Amino acid sequence: MLARLRRSAAAGAIAALFVATAAMAQPAPGGAPSMTDGRAAPEAATGRAAARAPVVTTRTMVVAAHPLAVQAGRAVLAEGGSAADAAITVQLMLNLLEPQSSGIGGGAFVLYHDAMTGRLTTLDARETAPATAGPDLFLGPDGEPMSFRAAVPGGRSVGVPGVPALIHALHETYGRLPLARLFAPAIALAEAGVPVSPRLAGLLADPRYSASLRADAAATAHFYPGGTPATAGMLLPNPAFAETLRLMRDQGRAAVYGGPVGADIVAAAAGRADNPGRIAEGDLAAYQVIERSPVCVPYHQHRVCGMGPPSSGGLAVGQILGLLDRLPLQADKGPLALPNVTLLAEASKLAFADRDRWVADPDMVDVPTAGLLNPVYLDARAHSIEAGRAMDVPAPSGMPPGARSLAMAADPGRHENGTSHISIVDGSGNVLSMTTSIEGAFGSGVFVRGFLLNNQLTDFSFRPEIDGRPVINRVEPGKRPRSSMAPTIVYDGDQRPAIVAGSPGGSRIIGYVTGALTAMIDHGLDPQAAAEQPHVLNRNGPTEIEAGTAAEALIPALTLIGDDTATAEMTSGLNLIRINADGSLTGGSDPRREGIAAGD
Template identity: 80%
Template sequence: MLARLRRSAAAGIAAALLASVLTGPALAQTTAGPSMTDGRAAPEAATGRAASRGPVATRQMMVVAAHPLAVDAGRAVLEDGGSAADAAITVQLMLGLLEPQSSGLGGGAFVLYHAAAAGRLTTLDARETAPTAAGPDLFLTPDGSPMGFRDAVPGGRSVGVPGVPALIFALHERWGRLPLERLFQPAIALAEAGVPVSPRLAGLLADPRASASLRKDPRAMAHFMPGGQPPAPGTLLPNPDYADTLRALLKDGVAAFYAGPIGADLVAAAAARADNPGRIAEADLAAYRVVERPPVCVPYHAHDVCGMGPPSSGGLAIGQIMGLLDRHPLDPKQSPLALTNIHLLAEASKLAFADRDRWVADPDHVPVPVAGLVNPVYLDTRARTIEPGKALPVPAPAGLPPGAQTLALAADPGRHENGTSHLSIVDAAGDVVSMTTSVEGAFGSGVFVRGFLLNNQLTDFSFRPEIDGRPVINRVEPGKRPRSSMAPTIVYGPDDLPAIVAGSPGGSRIIGYVAQALTAMIDFDMDPQAAAELPHVLNRNGPTEIEAGTGAEALITGFGLLGDQTATAEMTSGLNLIRIRPDGTLQGGSDPRREGIAAGR
């Protein structure tokens, strides 16, 4: 097998950061391109498409994440001698304040960590778990029909046991270098000084549909919409409860959350929603564990593409896409958006999603044939169904992959998980973090407790426990982790060292976003900023989806001639990418569709 699989088994804040915290409106400033003097690219003022900007280039370290203040805090940790894990902890705690619609202490995450000294890749599963009291009936109405999705989200019913707090302590125990007090201090200071509302956050709060779950929780409304009105960009929202929560974690450790007063308050807040009461109990919190899983690695053009295994479908689906394209190479002499190239990408994606929907769920509850799905012989067979110049009909899963058991389980696609963020980090010692983190929907369940929002990740399960009399593979079961599409990725180059760090938010479209960015950098030698800016074209085993309002719409006619249906859609990806060049130069790129930046030294 691949070499990668063989190896797998306080201080204050910088004055500049404090100044930027206290001048929130400065977040709206932009520049035409990156600053090559301080290794920091300017944030975007708007949430839509932006003019092209070049990559940030540094030599020693880099952080790419969804908010400038979080990136600055993470970079300061690296400059103080912190590890990539240390920086990831600080960035996550900051994002819980700055981008609460996407991630936080009330959510879950997946992490790929490359430890340079050991030459080892580790993947950590901090996905939420279903409460013991949650069974197949969780999302059924009294007449036995599935609830409407938007009816299921608000309140405690959709809340799974959070994994981020446990992940923070697991990261620090394994790879931390600086004291936790130093890593927590930036978020504590920001919470007390007041969190500047970014343009994107302001827009989501003002949108009744995007903030629907939050608007049903009085405590959330009191914090995010003081006076009952959405705040303007630049408004400072103090969050002393969040600061107190972090102090409690520093004082009493992870037990403060999973076996202490924070957890007790979480359970009470989830149960208090009479319209949608939660089933989570304190015993569910006490039983939670971060799980180390085997990575999924697939060879692609002299590279190894490594991702997260189940319960995430991201690593497997991207691995299959890249493996199929290894057998149907893209043409680097043409544009990455040439019809011949993008058609092959869409066809490979159809096949990967057919297998995803059929085979992937929590491996602790369902036997998932991970090795078989990326087995070279199996990929050879699947690749033979792709015909250049002709679109596949919606494909079904193939026969049994090698090593698979015959399952009397029904497939179900699942297409949710939109409140998500991604961060990519490289430290001065060569350690690498690729971390995708989520509360599922925008603002999660809307339940606000102790200064943070609780997830609605249980809605990533199938609402239908059975189809045609067969149990659904991703049905709700006690203690089960819902299937995810999060796809933190590390690509290893021909020298067996990290070459690309990648990931994105975007629900099940994450898979397409990341696969397209990887082919852009590997096949077309694009820098990460250019790759993040590419118009999106993807397929989830249905019509080929084309990003609305971009040059990719010119492909619609061509796809029609190939016999493929198309659909246009807004695609607010949030790719945060790092490319490590053979000479050691780090190039960073952040998606202009959101507010992220790259910074380093």
């Protein structure tokens, strides 16, 4: 009885906090947000919210996809925790609050700026293919690639998760507070009941996104109580996840990579008769977080740094900005001025052509990272862009310095969608930019011990060969699939962190992040305005225009210069921080999702 009363009280407190935080979203008279003193609020429902003011703080800031996660991270920073500490707490909270996007069943990339040493570290916690997974993983009995819809649900698409190992790696290197403190908010939330957000409720009710869940008995029991989708405001207890977190807290990475949680992951993935997985306990035991070299490029008196391969994000963002650095961008005309949009689209075509041809897991194939950003190579690529004329598609791809041959075939492959981004600055000036993902909405749909497993293996190319040449991003044992995630830290002319950026959005992440950076660096937009601006991007195809926005007015002019266009819904989730010259922080969160910026 006492235990039930305690759970009831905790649930009431969490629900009250959820309601109070949501109330911050309500604009003051005249449409101005009511609060900019370190607090802001999520969209009140799905869709784009009205414009709001940026959040300004003096010392610390967390920007992430759900207000309860942000406030939990903010509390960690207030107690003297590091940016890494706060990121651990935020990620564990998001696993519950935004299960469709990220969690301990997935992977992530992290950029971490250590204020004491000035060193930038990039950590690769991308999933890996099982040792028994080969180029035939996604081929049907007829030797042809499976459909994407057929490949996702079940264990076949599950890669070895990287987030649990990342959590412990971050804490061992940069942590200040004990793990018990960092895990406590998510454990309490899981036990009390997780409030279902409007966005999550909408996805659960939409068969386009929820099909993988309904194919899994455990997932159906959790997300569809009584057989119907959980609705907004409903509390979903998750005691299984609370127990999982206790094991991770007490046993370290061994709980997942050699203990009971790992054993259940293997069993759940293999047990799906419709699509059995190949992941084994040996694959878990062999998993390692890898420190990679940052990918940095100079851009308009700044240095923009991102994640290198197996992510294509840092390279593509770097190439686009490197090309724009050589082209006549018109800063006084704004980001949606036709000349600026055209240059950005043309530079993006070239970057995506190189991405598809050259980028995959660098431990498995030769990736000419330095050559793709070589100034001479970028000079040559920039010369192929003509003002007032759209480039043919596909854009030509040159041979960057250091590239050995064209023996491997290019292929756009598949792109992650179930993703989230976290930006944090702590009181000591440490900076974290982390993009984290389970791939598609709800991942593989396999639900084990209170969390969802990823479907990241579908980010590999399904077709292993094209015209007799091996595809660069094909499935191979132990390989990490190419990603588009683009966590970014920008340094100013004095080599001090100036901008923290990142977004979910599949391969559109590259365009979202690049657009936000040019808006802030070249056009002087604050982080909130940069997050809210309409999207225009190109992935080496038609120039894509965000539907229902002012950017649609560009379509006739783009058509006149020979550019194909397409409109689309673009549910980005940009979470941005600008570190001002006086040390204060300005933050903004994308109104297309439920995130906020907050700090002290």
